[in-house]
Amino acid sequence: MCKPSAPGAAHAPRRRTAPASTVRSGGPAMTIEVAAAPYAFDLDVAHAALLIIDMQRDFLEPGGFGAALGNDVALLRAAIAPTAAVLAASRAAGMLVIHTREGHRPDLSDLPPAKRRRGRFPVTIGDEGPMGRILVQGEPGHDIIPDLAPVAGEPVIDKPGKGAFWATSLGAILANRAINQLIVCGVTTEVCVNTTVREANDRGFDCLVLSDCTGSYFPDFHTQALRMITAQGGIFGWVGASADLLRALASSREG
Numbered sequence: 001m002c003k004p005s006a007p008g009a010a011h012a013p014r015r016r017t018a019p020a021s022t023v024r025s026g027g028p029a030m031t032i033e034v035a036a037a038p039y040a041f042d043l044d045v046a047h048a049a050l051l052i053i054d055m056q057r058d059f060l061e062p063g064g065f066g067a068a069l070g071n072d073v074a075l076l077r078a079a080i081a082p083t084a085a086v087l088a089a090s091r092a093a094g095m096l097v098i099h100t101r102e103g104h105r106p107d108l109s110d111l112p113p114a115k116r117r118r119g120r121f122p123v124t125i126g127d128e129g130p131m132g133r134i135l136v137q138g139e140p141g142h143d144i145i146p147d148l149a150p151v152a153g154e155p156v157i158d159k160p161g162k163g164a165f166w167a168t169s170l171g172a173i174l175a176n177r178a179i180n181q182l183i184v185c186g187v188t189t190e191v192c193v194n195t196t197v198r199e200a201n202d203r204g205f206d207c208l209v210l211s212d213c214t215g216s217y218f219p220d221f222h223t224q225a226l227r228m229i230t231a232q233g234g235i236f237g238w239v240g241a242s243a244d245l246l247r248a249l250a251s252s253r254e255g
C-alpha cells in the first residue's frame with residue numbers, strides 16, 4: 001500500500017517490483033514511485049504511455065479559434081514548457097508517446113449537427129476561421145503547436161469528440177502495446193482531458209494527470225477538474241506535478 005504523498009514534495013523516488021496484477025502482459029515489472037495525490041503513483045515505464053491531448057494551434061495560439069472566442073490563451077500556454085520537458089524525458093525513457101487532435105473530416109461527415117450548433121457562435125466548427133477552417137483536419141489551426149510536434153513513430157489520434165477513446169483507435173493501440181498506465185497532459189483540463197481520463201478509467205487504465213501540463217481558459221475549472229480526479233481516494237486517477245515525474249524518470253535512467 002502506498003503512503004499518501006504530496007505532489008511537488010522533493011524526495012528520492014523509490015523503486016519496487018510491481019505485483020503481476022498491475023501488468024497486462026509479461027512478468028513482474030519494476031515501478032518507480034512518483035509523488036502524487038491522493039497517494040504515490042507507481043509508474044511502470046514499460047507499460048505506460050504519455051498521452052498529450054489537443055495541444056493544437058487553434059486552442060493555444062493568439063489568433064486561433066480559442067482566442068477569437070475571447071479566451072486568454074496565456075492560461076493554456078503556461079502548460080507548453082512543462083509538457084515539452086515531460087515529452088523530452090518520456091522519449092528519452094523510451095516511453096510510448098501519443099498525441100491527439102480534436103477535429104473533423106473536411107466534409108464534416110463526422111461532425112454531429114448538435115456539436116456544430118452548440119454555442120450559437122457567429123463562426124463555428126467547419127467555418128473559415130483565423131487559421132483556416134475551424135477544427136478541420138489538414139487546416140493550419142488543427143495542427144499541433146510546433147513546440148510539441150510529434151516525431152516519426154508517435155501515433156497521432158484524430159478524435160471527433162472530447163474523449164480520446166470515442167470513435168478512435170486509441171484503445172487498440174494501447175492494447176497492442178500492453179499499456180495500462182497513462183501520463184496525461186494537454187488541454188483543456190475540464191473538457192478533453194477530463195473526458196479522456198474518465199473514459200480511460202472505465203477501461204481499466206491508471207491515469208496520472210500532470211497539473212502543470214494541463215490548462216483551462218477558466219482557472220477555477222482547472223482546479224476543480226483536477227480535484228474531481230483525486231476525490232474519493234482517486235476516483236478517476238492521480239494528479240501530480242511534472243517535476244516529480246521528471247525526477248522519477250531521471251532516477252530510472254540512472255539504473
Ligand code: C5J
Nearest residue numbers: 054102187188191192
Ligand atoms: C474543447 C478540448 N475545450 N480539447 N476541446 O472544446 O478540450
